[in-house]
């Protein structure tokens with residue numbers, strides 16, 4: 001199975017790294033291509049032993065599976081440039097935020113089979129939270145292939161295509177929200193007199209432990225929170241500050257805005273396609 005990556009950025013690297021570490025694909029079967037950054041291709045080749053290709057038409061025409069890992073704003077130019085090199089039996093897997101299966105088919109000018117996926121960068125360590133949505137004409141084997149592939153780099157849920165916007169706002173962008181919290185915790189720890197290294201270790205383990213508790217105990221987050229919060233104790237005092245600052249509402253607004261942005265990115269491309277009548 002030959003896999004070509006169109007785009008060699010953070011998401012492509014996270015997936016490639018996960019696939020190779022988990023033995024899902026041989027480096028020699030993976031071909032990576034981008035727009036112009038040859039240094040980036042050389043780096044990816046050096047780290048992962050994959051083939052890199054400045055001739056993207058060649059990479060695409062030789063592949064059984066083409067991963068679209070370009071930014072939504074570059075989708076029109078990138079997909080048009082490969083349209084005549086995509087074979088009819090090639091499976092397209094797109095990780096583009098917001099961009100619909102229909103837009104991809106329109107740009108590739110064929111009823112190509114498309115699976116949309118929204119992974120996250122934790123694919124690097126085999127812990128992506130991915131949701132996929134499967135285009136109408138995708139075969140059972142292709143669906144199983146995608147599920148196996150994404151399950152190898154983390155968890156894989158199946159959703160309706162329209163729900164991918166919410167998935168993007170939640171778990172696609174989600175690692176950034178967690179890092180934002182980690183950054184704030186780190187600043188707070190230093191302010192309270194802890195050394196950087198000690199603080200980092202405590203924060204990482206706290207996040208890891210809480211995530212494991214959610215997964216293994218199956219208790220509701222509110223229940224787990226109550227178990228930490230002694231009446232009149234430190235947690236209650238701390239959480240009261242979060243409540244005063246309406247932190248829960250801010251998090252809901254954050255996910256809502258990111259979800260809306262995913263819709264906007266898809267709509268922007270649709271408008272561009274309508275304007276140029278593709």
Ligand SMILES: NC(=O)C1=CN([C@@H]2O[C@H](COP(=O)(O)OP(=O)(O)OC[C@H]3O[C@@H](n4cnc5c(N)ncnc54)[C@H](OP(=O)(O)O)[C@@H]3O)[C@@H](O)[C@H]2O)C=CC1
Pocket residue numbers: 006007008009010011012033034035036037038040056068069070071072074077078079081095096097118119120121172173
């Ligand atoms: N980053 C994340 O956490 C996640 C990202 N995604 C999605 O993944 C996609 C990629 O994001 P990310 O990896 O962060 O982006 P990056 O900016 O890191 O990488 C984009 C890549 O696309 C390449 N590219 C741009 N135009 C073309 C073109 N015309 N032909 C071929 N290659 C091209 C760039 O090449 P060059 O450098 O040479 O210009 C670069 O390698 C996006 O659609 C995003 O929505 C999904 C889930 C999570």
Ligand SMILES: O=C(O)[C@@H]1CCC=N1
Pocket residue numbers: 097168172173
């Ligand atoms: O910020 C973005 O648009 C992409 C999609 C999800 C995560 N990163």
